[in-house]
Amino acid sequence: MTNNSRQQTCIFEAAHLDLTFQTNDGPIHALKDVNLTVDKGEFVSFIGPSGCGKTTFLRCIAALETPTGGTLTVNGMTPDEARRNRAYGYVFQAAGLYPWRTIAKNIKLPLEIMGYSTAEQDERVRSVLELVDLEGFGGKFPWQLSGGMQQRASIARALAFDADILLMDEPFGALDEIVRDHLNEQLLALWARTEKTIGFVTHSIPEAVYLSTKIVVMSPRPGRITDVIDSPLPKERPLDIRDTPEFIEVAHRVREGLRAGHADDE
């Protein structure tokens, strides 16, 4: 009974996960002995320097990479099954909208592939455009939108088929700080409204602390988890929460975790 309810609330479960890439310069341990459990409805951030395997781990969840050892379940299924069941939407660092499609048609892309009816497509486009605050931009082409708006459209595209999980790989990495703050705020509001589980890769400490209920600190060579922090911050988070002592303390602990990971390097 307890086991059953645990399976329902647990979204990602990684146990002794390994991933080794074979290259001409010998094997590269992208992930080594990664253990992590993420519950339904959490906002989990993966933070660490480049090469720490944070993106690789997200790609393993999305079944874009195949682990070489250990087990990984997504929604109680293998990642591949989860992908075929359309369990997640994925947002990349670049918006990657098709230049030959309008915003609305871009959002329809996954819906067309998944075989939704035209009426259903229109309805979903309308509702996700509202969710990302882009009402009235459906008929525009991507080049007519700013970078921040394009990234919002790509989030709308990932939300369109209403998967339980949203995976985001440094989605705001290419945007300036002001736009990023604004989008972070919007993302939290969206998360509160949709109650999705979000996996978020970033290399910004304030972004990770501001957004997350769980922060996974990773370090490179081999890629591994050095700390998992359950955030004590409340779910309601105005932007100025970043000046509170609790916020600064969590940020401090993340920084310590990153430093500890680096110390092994020397």
Add this chain to the structure above:
Amino acid sequence: MMSDGFKAIWAVLTVLAVIVVLWYAACIPMNIKGVLTEQERAGAEVQPTSAKDRRDMSEFGLVLNNSFAIPATWEQDRPRLPAPHQVAIEIWETTVQKKITSKRSLIYHGWVTLSATMLGFVIGTGLGILLAVGIVHSRVMDLSVMPWAIVSQTIPIIALAPMIIVVLYSVGIQGIIPKAVISAYLSFFPVVVGMVKGLRSPDAMQLDLLRTYSASRSQGFWKLRLPASMPYLFTSLKIGIAASLVGAIVGELPTGAVAGLGARLLAGSYYGQTVQIWSALFAAAILAACLVGLLGLVERTVLKRMGMAQ
């Protein structure tokens, strides 16, 4: 202030004027020997007087000695190098002033070549796109077809064209088809190269995105690869149609064809009709420019409707 359009026209006209001046200047030494021979026969006093001495003298020396003969170098019946106005008059007479059913009409000959060009272009483009799709989707085709496609273009078409015509004739195929085959042979290659590049232009992220949707290969082709390849396709088509025209003209040379711009070139060279050769050359160039221009127009319209041109 001059507008940009006006400046552009001005620049084009300047270049054109320079070319025309150089052309007229080149006619003088090119034609001087023939002109002096004609003038001597007509009773004019020519320096030096003996034909043998003139043969040994340089063209520039002859021009200096006989400057009175310069205007005549632009008016010969069969000059080595016809003057621009002679070519222009010939083109005028063989297009506007001839019925298009006439065997001397340049429009008639142009149409014969154009129809073979279009047929070859359609075959070549279709073949090129099919091969590109195969190459992109099959590793075996990538390794086996691409080297042959490259080798095919290293064989001089002038050597291959008679073979194609002979082989096709022996199986009873003649007329427009052999010319179209040669034309297709030249035009499929740029289409293959351009389309392979175009179909492969989506980056890893775009392909990953489709994987997250568990999209099928055919969905990936129709929704991503094909639309992404359109700008590449049009660039290839513009090269391909010019190659098609060259192919059709070359295809007319070895057959002793009686019609077509190639036949016109060949007949001109048999009878020393340089004016006819040059007017056929210009007709071919104008035809090529029109075809490329037309494709450019289609390109702009299509890409604009697709939202890919701003």
